[in-house]
Amino acid sequence: MIYLKDVSYVRLGSPDLESAEAFATACLGLQIAERGKKKLYFRSDDRAHTLCYSEGDAGNQTVGFEVEDDASLQVAASTLEALGHAVHAGTAEEAEQRKVKAFIGFYDPTGNHIELVVRPERSGPRYFASRDAGITGFSHVGLNSTNLLRDERFWTQVCNARVSDRIGDISLMRVNAIHHTIALLPAPNAGIQHINHQVGSSDDVLRSHYFLNEKRVPIVFGPGRHPTSGARFLYFKGPDGMVFEYSVGVGEIENDETHRPRQFGFEPASFCMWGAKPAG
Numbered sequence: 279m280i281y282l283k284d285v286s287y288v289r290l291g292s293p294d295l296e297s298a299e300a301f302a303t304a305c306l307g308l309q310i311a312e313r314g315k316k317k318l319y320f321r322s323d324d325r326a327h328t329l330c331y332s333e334g335d336a337g338n339q340t341v342g343f344e345v346e347d348d349a350s351l352q353v354a355a356s357t358l359e360a361l362g363h364a365v366h367a368g369t370a371e372e373a374e375q376r377k378v379k380a381f382i383g384f385y386d387p388t389g390n391h392i393e394l395v396v397r398p399e400r401s402g403p404r405y406f407a408s409r410d411a412g413i414t415g416f417s418h419v420g421l422n423s424t425n426l427l428r429d430e431r432f433w434t435q436v437c438n439a440r441v442s443d444r445i446g447d448i449s450l451m452r453v454n455a456i457h458h459t460i461a462l463l464p465a466p467n468a469g470i471q472h473i474n475h476q477v478g479s480s481d482d483v484l485r486s487h488y489f490l491n492e493k494r495v496p497i498v499f500g501p502g503r504h505p506t507s508g509a510r511f512l513y514f515k516g517p518d519g520m521v522f523e524y525s526v527g528v529g530e531i532e533n534d535e536t537h538r539p540r541q542f543g544f545e546p547a548s549f550c551m552w553g554a555k556p557a558g
């Protein structure tokens with residue numbers, strides 16, 4: 279079994295780093311942590327970085343998850359190899375680029391590029407936002423799935439994810455007490471479907487709605503409230519079509535042992551209890 283502790287970072291390729299930087303700072307509200315060679319590192323909380331843009335193809339997308347220690351990483355590598363997943367053992371230089379002690383890379387059954395990391399760096403100085411979006415931290419990702427049932431099996435049976443809720447066959451899975459860290463959404467190909475940052479209050483969600491509208495950032499869903507986690511949300515489009523989400527109030531699962539996933543119908547009211555509909 280692979281024991282995921284939390285999501286650590288997202289790495290995104292972009293052909294236009296200048297626009298990516300402008301969006302991440304002036305619109306999303308992240309802090310620049312470091313400018314590397316053709317790389318930009320951003321902070322959203324007390325971690326050294328939670329988002330890295332590299333110059334390159336926008337199709338290069340990776341999600342990093344933290345595991346406990348080196349021994350857990352070794353177990354993860356052999357578990358994946360035994361199941362036929364090719365595993366890349368990160369070099370020291372690659373680990374340094376990710377600000378982690380060690381990592382492995384592999385592809386999930388849909389083809390999403392996943393990294394498992396040990397000892398991701400924290401930062402001494404506190405996170406200082408580049409705009410007052412109210413961000414309290416990077417929290418979850420939506421992952422594309424070409425086969426929801428197969429991929430739910432992978433994340434729950436090979437890894438330790440537990441299903442908190444389902445909307446149709448969309449599963450919202452937790453790896454700790456937070457309602458979900460991974461959401462699996464149907465899509466024809468691999469990719470990150472959305473990147474979530476938590477904000478401090480509903481005021482922050484609504485304030486950003488006006489702010490982003492004014493900046494002509496396309497709003498794709500919300501403001502609204504998810505009946506599943508209870509979170510108030512806003513989804514909007516960033517560089518290269520990547521969707522970002524602000525949300526506040528994602529619930530926690532009180533009793534991990536006794537929680538039974540709730541089943542919601544695949545209908546608009548299951549995505550927003552206030553009646554928001556996705557744009558387009």
Ligand SMILES: CC(C)C(=O)/C=C\C(C(=O)O)=C(\O)C(=O)O
Pocket residue numbers: 420448450461463472474504505506507508509523525528548549550
């Ligand atoms: C758009 C997604 C699928 C959605 O409506 C699901 C719910 C939640 C939630 O309960 O908070 C998400 O944040 C999410 O998966 O994006």
Ligand SMILES: [Fe+2]
Pocket residue numbers: 418420461472474523
């Ligand atoms: Fe989300």
